[in-house]
Amino acid sequence: MRSSRWAPIAGWCAATATSIVLASVALLPVLRTSSPEDAALAQLPAADSTSFPAPLPKVSASATPSVTPTTRRPPPATTKATTTPPRSTPPTSTTPKPPAATTTPPTTTEDGWTVTTAGDGTRTYVRSFRVEGGQAVIKMTSDGVVSLVTATPADGYSVQKVQDSPDNMAVYFNESQHSFIIHATWHNDRPFVQVSEVGS
Template sequence: MRTLRNWMPTLGWLAATATSIALASAALLPVLRTAPAGEETLASVHELRRGGAGDEPPLTVTTPAQPTPSVASPSSAPPSAAATPTPSAGAPRTTTTRDGWTVTTDAAGVATYLRSFRVEGGQTVVRASRGRVQLVTATPGPGYSAKTVQNTPDNLAVFFLETNHHFVIHVVWRDDAPFAQVSEIGG
């Protein structure tokens, strides 16, 4: 029969392990409870269902276009003032909000739509332009996994999955604009 003296190393190891887990958990709690930046601007699944994300009036912001350097052809003459890059004055880019999407229109009139979706299962960001829908990012929440399906360039589905509970963000390009539907299955 083993005496208490024989169990001391095992009990000491268990106590040290339990203490380190408790201290690490206590130290990480404030970090884990902190909301990610920009959460107040994201629409929840409940707001999306009742259409609350588009209740605000459209916001218009104009930003100057990025300067593009002009490239001079190489010559054997010493560089002159004409050989230095000159920024071209392009038309400004316009940013508006439409149906929950941030719409940026460039100088050529091409609109690019960007939207973030937050559901219990995770968060995803989708970009759409010229009949193409693209996934920017999909981050699953704790206990969920993420899966994307895109059979055609104009049709994207992002799934956040856990056992018997799924969230689906489905985005299609329709009538020259993206259309999004958020569904919760099970739970």
């Protein structure tokens, strides 16, 4: 009786095993056929172990000098700095200035006149004259020009200048019915001044 119970189960297991074997035999030709993707991959060249990863680009020896000129450019700047000190040498140009100081006209005194001689040889005579009616400063030059520098009248007096030519001038200090006259002229290559009083 026990063997009759297990008989259907054993038959089912045998049938199942048979169907599995038959299915695997039927699928074997299909599994042996390669897929299109596998065929495409098979056509690609085999990767060289030395070409992947791609090597970095090499720096050529000619590229390295392009860096060195930039590092060598500062030295020319230092040479320019060394050339600037010669520019600061113009202290030699200051040496001609002392001769300029010597070109200042020398001053002398002649008959009460202060005489200055210019570089071109022209002499200038300056003198102050004081009278009771006031004070006048007169200037004459060796080229025959007489001029009035200042004229200051005393209290109660007025001043008047009369000049009919460049080498002849008179300065009047006037009060009522009374005058002091300073007459200046260039005569015989010398200054000449005459002081007079008119009225009372």
